[in-house]
Amino acid sequence: MPSPLYADHSADRPPERETVEALITQARRLRGGLDAVRESTVDTSLATDPQLRWQRALCDLAVHHLDDLGGHLDQLREGLPTESADDPAAEAEPPAAPPEPEPHERGSLLRRVGSAEWNLLTDEVSWSDELFAMFGRAPSDGPLTLDELPSLVHPEDQDGLATMVTDCLVDGRPIDGEFRIVRPDETLRTVHMVGEPVLDADGSTACMWAVLRDVSELRRSQQAVRETRDSLHRERQIAQTEHRLAVELQEAVLPPWRGSLRFPHGGPVALDLAGRYLPSGTRDLIGGDWYDALQLPDGTTLMSVGDLTGHGVTATSGMAMVLGALRGMAVAGHRPGPLMGFVNQLLDTAAQPALGSAVCGRFDPAARTLEWAQAGHPAPLLFRGGTGRALDPPEGVLLGATSGASYTQHTEQLEPGDLLVLHTDGLVPRRAQGADATHEGAERLLALAPRFAGTRSAQDCVRIVVEEFGTAEREDDACVLIARVGD
Numbered sequence: 220m221p222s223p224l225y226a227d228h229s230a231d232r233p234p235e236r237e238t239v240e241a242l243i244t245q246a247r248r249l250r251g252g253l254d255a256v257r258e259s260t261v262d263t264s265l266a267t268d269p270q271l272r273w274q275r276a277l278c279d280l281a282v283h284h285l286d287d288l289g290g291h292l293d294q295l296r297e298g299l300p301t302e303s304a305d306d307p308a309a310e311a312e313p314p315a316a317p318p319e320p321e322p323h324e325r326g327s328l329l330r331r332v333g334s335a336e337w338n339l340l341t342d343e344v345s346w347s348d349e350l351f352a353m354f355g356r357a358p359s360d361g362p363l364t365l366d367e368l369p370s371l372v373h374p375e376d377q378d379g380l381a382t383m384v385t386d387c388l389v390d391g392r393p394i395d396g397e398f399r400i401v402r403p404d405e406t407l408r409t410v411h412m413v414g415e416p417v418l419d420a421d422g423s424t425a426c427m428w429a430v431l432r433d434v435s436e437l438r439r440s441q442q443a444v445r446e447t448r449d450s451l452h453r454e455r456q457i458a459q460t461e462h463r464l465a466v467e468l469q470e471a472v473l474p475p476w477r478g479s480l481r482f483p484h485g486g487p488v489a490l491d492l493a494g495r496y497l498p499s500g501t502r503d504l505i506g507g508d509w510y511d512a513l514q515l516p517d518g519t520t521l522m523s524v525g526d527l528t529g530h531g532v533t534a535t536s537g538m539a540m541v542l543g544a545l546r547g548m549a550v551a552g553h554r555p556g557p558l559m560g561f562v563n564q565l566l567d568t569a570a571q572p573a574l575g576s577a578v579c580g581r582f583d584p585a586a587r588t589l590e591w592a593q594a595g596h597p598a599p600l601l602f603r604g605g606t607g608r609a610l611d612p613p614e615g616v617l618l619g620a621t622s623g624a625s626y627t628q629h630t631e632q633l634e635p636g637d638l639l640v641l642h643t644d645g646l647v648p649r650r651a652q653g654a655d656a657t658h659e660g661a662e663r664l665l666a667l668a669p670r671f672a673g674t675r676s677a678q679d680c681v682r683i684v685v686e687e688f689g690t691a692e693r694e695d696d697a698c699v700l701i702a703r704v705g706d
Contacts, residue, residue, distance in 0.1 A: 525577030
């Protein structure tokens, strides 16, 4: 049904067919590109990833907009006059365009747009077939008058519709608003209505016409975008809070000392110590890596480094629990081997079971010996006389992997000037996996032996390690603890 015009308005010039065809071609190309983007958002983690859910909802909303745009352009083209046979341009081959939408797709779009006209002088009402389908009414039931229309409108929206219609009929204002209708089958649809009054010669309202569009799917898509956006915002806030807590917990647990630390105080041989935590390339990933040194009541020194699986508050809280247990049991006099066994039992029975690796050593300054044990962890590196080697590891499986696992220990005789390097396996980017990655990190550390030989303190050695590994894009965080045996 053509749209009526104000009596004093002239008809606009219809658009050129070539222009409309070009717009249709562009719309189809955009639709095809959007389909490719939608396919890329399909992922097995869609249900659990707020970011993917939000992206998918945006794609669905864009699909609705482009489908509606394509349908309106098709309607516009069907209403344009065909070029005259005498027009030379009509004989030109039109540019290739993407395939047209399937007939059922176009039909479904056309059913979402209908028109109506209410004549106030003759009380005649005219509805398009599409409007009958939209309202779920049979054409044989006849169209609804303006007085009857609210009977299908949701009770909460009836006052808003009445205001729009009154403003149009009395004040001559255009109609532009939405309301919900309850169809006879009790389904709820959202309708967007635009219209204008048609004035007679003396300026009085003669009739009112309107175009109504079913925007239910569009509004559902917009709601999905809002909900997924809000969900993503909440997830990010939670992640930021957890990250802050993980950082605060890590800073509270890791050794507070900076620079070198010398143990024991006033003892016969000083052990010069320095350590550093190296964050991952993605700083949001706070893991369960630790390093620690503690002077024990009997004059020996406890040294340990380790790593628990996972990231965030769970990993750092588990790390705090393990480090506290290590310190407490070492103060109680337990040797490194049995101590690893107790920590394994602790992780195996914890409320949140976890896997971890660790190396624990006890340095006796009187005998210059290192008694140590390991649990699935890279062995300490010993540097002496400008060369380095990895210590032969005693038996020990990952912490938390096997109930009742036993851990043996080895004793290493040290000499004045010896340098011990304890590190976690995240020190280098994992171009290789498993043992190969650990081997690569150890080899790169051993290659620093000539530079270590020229240093005067453990802190100088840590600086060398940071220069070598600190700029690497690691997938995981890492720790290094360096101890130099004094003269």
